[in-house]
Amino acid sequence: MTGRIGHAPKGLSRIQERNRSRIIEGGLAEFSRFGYSGTTIEKIAVATGMSKSNLLYYFSSKAAIYEAVLAHILDVWLAPLRGLDPEKDPATELAAYIHQKIKMSAELPEASRLFANEVLQGAPRIQRVMEEDLKSLVDEKSEVIRHWIRAGKLEAIDPVQLIFTIWAMTQHYADFQTQIQILTGKTLDDPDFRQEAETTVTRLILRGCGLELKDGTGQGDAL
Amino acid sequence: MTGRIGHAPKGLSRIQERNRSRIIEGGLAEFSRFGYSGTTIEKIAVATGMSKSNLLYYFSSKAAIYEAVLAHILDVWLAPLRGLDPEKDPATELAAYIHQKIKMSAELPEASRLFANEVLQGAPRIQRVMEEDLKSLVDEKSEVIRHWIRAGKLEAIDPVQLIFTIWAMTQHYADFQTQIQILTGKTLDDPDFRQEAETTVTRLILRGCGLELKDGTGQGDAL
DNA sequence: TGAAGACTTGACCAAACGGTCAAGATGATA
DNA sequence: TATCATCTTGACCGTTTGGTCAAGTCTTCA
Incomplete structure (x- = not known):
């Protein structure tokens, strides 16, 4: 609960940097194929090998992933x-x-x-x-x-x-x-x-x- | 229940012809703007001024509207x-x-x-x-x-x-x-x-x- | 080693959605 | 006007989806 991430561009840990990159990569694959509405967080999660909840730990919403x-x-x-x-x-x-x-x-x-x-x-x-x-x-x-x-x-x-x-x-x-x-x-x-x-x-x-x-x-x- | 419509191209009543056209018109507007997934039957219904249920009377499913x-x-x-x-x-x-x-x-x-x-x-x-x-x-x-x-x-x-x-x-x-x-x-x-x-x-x-x-x-x- | 944070997850929730259904309204025909 | 098929609708249902939360695991570092 203390680990606020938000949109701080500074001080990303190694794990954060790696996982955010993975999510953006998987998000690109899914969003480009199915559009915004046709893409679910769950599908991005599967594509990146992470859990849906974890995606929402790194990005506050589906829209935030899309914008990233x-x-x-x-x-x-x-x-x-x-x-x-x-x-x-x-x-x-x-x-x-x-x-x-x-x-x-x-x-x-x-x-x-x-x-x-x-x-x-x-x-x-x-x-x-x-x-x-x-x-x-x-x-x-x-x-x-x-x-x-x-x-x-x-x-x-x-x-x-x-x-x-x-x-x-x-x-x-x-x-x-x-x-x-x-x-x-x-x-x-x-x-x-x-x-x-x-x-x-x-x-x-x-x-x-x-x-x-x-x-x-x-x-x-x-x- | 007797008024089966299905995909019969023959013998469309005046009302059917008019309403199917309206649905296709409204469907084009919505699908082209928001894509297949981003479009809801309800939105097409609003666009055509008909009820959602009525759309499903003329077309068996959202996919059927899209294909039409x-x-x-x-x-x-x-x-x-x-x-x-x-x-x-x-x-x-x-x-x-x-x-x-x-x-x-x-x-x-x-x-x-x-x-x-x-x-x-x-x-x-x-x-x-x-x-x-x-x-x-x-x-x-x-x-x-x-x-x-x-x-x-x-x-x-x-x-x-x-x-x-x-x-x-x-x-x-x-x-x-x-x-x-x-x-x-x-x-x-x-x-x-x-x-x-x-x-x-x-x-x-x-x-x-x-x-x-x-x-x-x-x-x-x-x- | 041990504590404090960072990270991860499954269970859960409310809203939205596609689709069904029974009942009522409307139109055509005699 | 009476009848019947067509047309229309609101209520309802199961599923999917975005998002929350509390609890647990792993890292880091003193």
Whole structure:
């Protein structure tokens, strides 16, 4: 009863750190599959190998787990866009951005699906984050794209529309994985399919902006 | 007790027809907003102005309502792709297809979100439909695209990837409406924004395929 | 070693939910 | 108007679910 945890970010014991991580991991798996309402604390407990009561020792409620999961993946999910560098040339940067986004869809499809689920339902729990952090990030990167356009490095195109279409195409591979697998038998786990997806998206975006990519494949992996 | 309804498609009374429609309509609104698990029969009842018991008079279970909703929108949702005509030229046809898909996302965003929700969760209830009807439709239309490519009317591109990217971009405006509204303050309800979206998507797709659109705007509305 | 906290759990509770049922209201038909 | 099938509803039931609690186990450290 004395061991109040609440939302203290400081002084997590080894056990707390480990168990909170496990819960967030299991929560991500369940929430991304079944949505918020379709997920029960009990199912997360089973997924993590812990008891339901113990989950509620570390998080005060189901909603608290959900929010922790969301917060945990938000930064990593937005990282690629943050990396868009106005000093480099747009073809390289856009191709790299698409590469990163495809990579995220391949390696963290659950994160993509969780966001999709959340936004689909009106983003009731991350509205504030979107209105503040995401909005300012998108505004900032829109300005980068406008900078390229003003510099004559890029054809005129609405920056926000450009960002939306990149999001749409890349995340589609994670969000609609089931459909894609049914129709093609493949997912982004298949290296050939993944390369084909990346090539297609890159081609559409770059050409749509009047750009050309020098090197056909094999972009660097570094952020 | 004698008035068995079950799944008899024949001989629906006027009242039955009206009430089943209302339930499907209300069900679409609720299921698309909150997902299957997040929707309660009671909420659908309130939305339709009927009692919970009465809903269960017309449909044997919540799952039955859900399936009726799904079935109801499936045909109309796939209609645009069915219209892809191999005899006409690809630029016109692809532009028309994108136009239709944007139109659907604008006018039936709930249908788009319902499908997105369903697929996101592994398509547990429409897997068969996708494996059979959708797969054969996509196969057929992929062949149309390949036909264009063989005839030299279209650059070489993977037909399935092309279809996926069109789906991704157009449906994104419905599925992520909340996000788009937060970031731009607009939705497809805004005529200017809708035109901008359609122009952007059309431009990316056509250029990506090495095509040009003669007429900039104002495509016909007819199917 | 032993005490004080941190950690874990099973039993339990109230609310919400899907679904049943019997009884009443309404509409069609003669 | 009388009759019967259709339609509608409130009361009710069993299950599931989020969350509480008291009691027990394990860690840590003097």
